[in-house]
Amino acid sequence: MSNRLINWFKFASPATFYPLAEKIWRWSTLIAVVLIAVGLYMSFFVAPTDYKQGEGYRIIFVHVPAAWLSMFIYLVMAFWSVVGLVYNTRLSAMMTSALAPTGAIFTFIALWTGAFWGKPMWGTWWVWDARLTSELILLFLYLGFIALQGAIDDTRRADRAGALLVLVGVVNIPIIHYSVKWWNTLHQGASVSVSSGSSMSSIMLWTMLIMALGFWAYSIAMAMARVRCIILERERDTTWVSELPEVRQ
Amino acid sequence: MSVAEFFDMGGYALYVWGSFGMTALLMGIEPFLVRGRRQVVIKRVARILRMNTEGKR
Numbered sequence: 001m002s003n004r005l006i007n008w009f010k011f012a013s014p015a016t017f018y019p020l021a022e023k024i025w026r027w028s029t030l031i032a033v034v035l036i037a038v039g040l041y042m043s044f045f046v047a048p049t050d051y052k053q054g055e056g057y058r059i060i061f062v063h064v065p066a067a068w069l070s071m072f073i074y075l076v077m078a079f080w081s082v083v084g085l086v087y088n089t090r091l092s093a094m095m096t097s098a099l100a101p102t103g104a105i106f107t108f109i110a111l112w113t114g115a116f117w118g119k120p121m122w123g124t125w126w127v128w129d130a131r132l133t134s135e136l137i138l139l140f141l142y143l144g145f146i147a148l149q150g151a152i153d154d155t156r157r158a159d160r161a162g163a164l165l166v167l168v169g170v171v172n173i174p175i176i177h178y179s180v181k182w183w184n185t186l187h188q189g190a191s192v193s194v195s196s197g198s199s200m201s202s203i204m205l206w207t208m209l210i211m212a213l214g215f216w217a218y219s220i221a222m223a224m225a226r227v228r229c230i231i232l233e234r235e236r237d238t239t240w241v242s243e244l245p246e247v248r249q
Numbered sequence: 250m251s252v253a254e255f256f257d258m259g260g261y262a263l264y265v266w267g268s269f270g271m272t273a274l275l276m277g278i279e280p281f282l283v284r285g286r287r288q289v290v291i292k293r294v295a296r297i298l299r300m301n302t303e304g305k306r
Contacts, residue, residue: 044255055259059268066272105275113268120264218276225283229290236294242301247294 012089014231015240021231025224028217035214042207059117060204064192065212067110069219070138071173073103077145078170081163091227093159094234096166097149098227102219104142111135114187122186130179131187134172141169155234 011017043061050057077096084092114132115125126132145165152158180189191200192208200208235241242248258265 049259054261056261056264058258058261058265062268062272102279105279109272109275112271116264116268116271120261222279222283225280225287229283229286232287232290232294236297241294242298246291247298 012087012091014091014094014235015238017091018228018231021224021228025221025228028220028224032214032217032221035210035217039207039211039214042203042210047204047207048201053121056117056120059113061207061211063110063113063117064208065215066106066113067135068212069215070103070107070110070135071176072216073099073106073219074138074141074166074170074173077103077166078173081166084159085163085167090234091231093155093163094227094230095223096145096159096162098223098230099219100142100145100149101226102222104139104146106215106219107135107139107142111139118186127186129185129187130183131176131185134176134179137172138169138176141165141172145169 011020039061043058047058047061049055077099080092080095080099083089084096111132114135118127119125145162148165149158149162152161179185180187192205232241232247256262256266
């Protein structure tokens with residue numbers, strides 16, 4: 001038992017995590033490319049036309065995965081914030097920072113594709129409905145986190161302030177998730193749920209899940225690539241960084 | 250299904266391609282931004298290293 005704990009904590013050191021992150025980055029990039037290629041093919045050539053929304057519904061294959069990831073990445077950031085505040089590990093704050101831009105991009109994609117779906121189906125690009133508004137707040141939380149980290153020079157303080165902001169904002173995630181149940185929204189309810197299964201045809205569901213897994217692998221790849229940059233920036237005065245082949249040239 | 254029909258997306262062309270296009274654009278740009286950041290960081294660290302070794306000499 002203690003042996004396994006030691007092994008886990010070994011990777012909390014930036015020096016040991018740096019090469020591991022490269023391996024994870026490589027593999028997740030490969031997985032992302034394959035899954036997204038398969039997902040796109042299925043989105044356009046395998047999934048049937050919807051009987052109500054025609055071809056317009058195909059937006060779902062980027063909209064739903066992006067929206068899931070926008071919330072999931074925030075939860076992962078909240079997890080690393082807790083770990084950072086409790087154990088004071090340097091790597092956790094680096095992981096939180098590495099995830100934020102990708103989370104912001106997926107939140108923006110969810111809002112953008114939502115607008116492009118709302119226009120033909122609801123007749124409007126935007127409404128101040130609970131689901132849309134809480135997702136917009138999520139975008140501001142990501143941007144706020146990035147701005148806050150950029151505004152504080154002392155990394156330790158920036159990390160703590162960022163972690164607190166993420167944890168205060170995490171209350172928004174259940175609000176986004178349950179908004180379609182709690183309020184009478186224009187946004188439709190969930191088509192896929194853990195408790196009651198799915199109301200979609202199975203081929204549509206599979207396409208969406210493959211795209212979601214592809215986006216998930218993409219997020220891991222981006223976070224790993226970015227955390228490697230952050231590790232180099234923050235550990236630049238250490239011996240192990242000065243011995244890396246890429247900086248010795 | 251012809252190519253023209255495919256791109257027309259049953260009249261939803263603007264909405265479908267507007268959605269997939271923006272997604273492809275952002276997910277296509279992000280890896281290059283990260284790559285650029287890595288190159289900048291490596292250059293900076295390499296410069297600091299060179300300065301330190303020259304200083305010691």
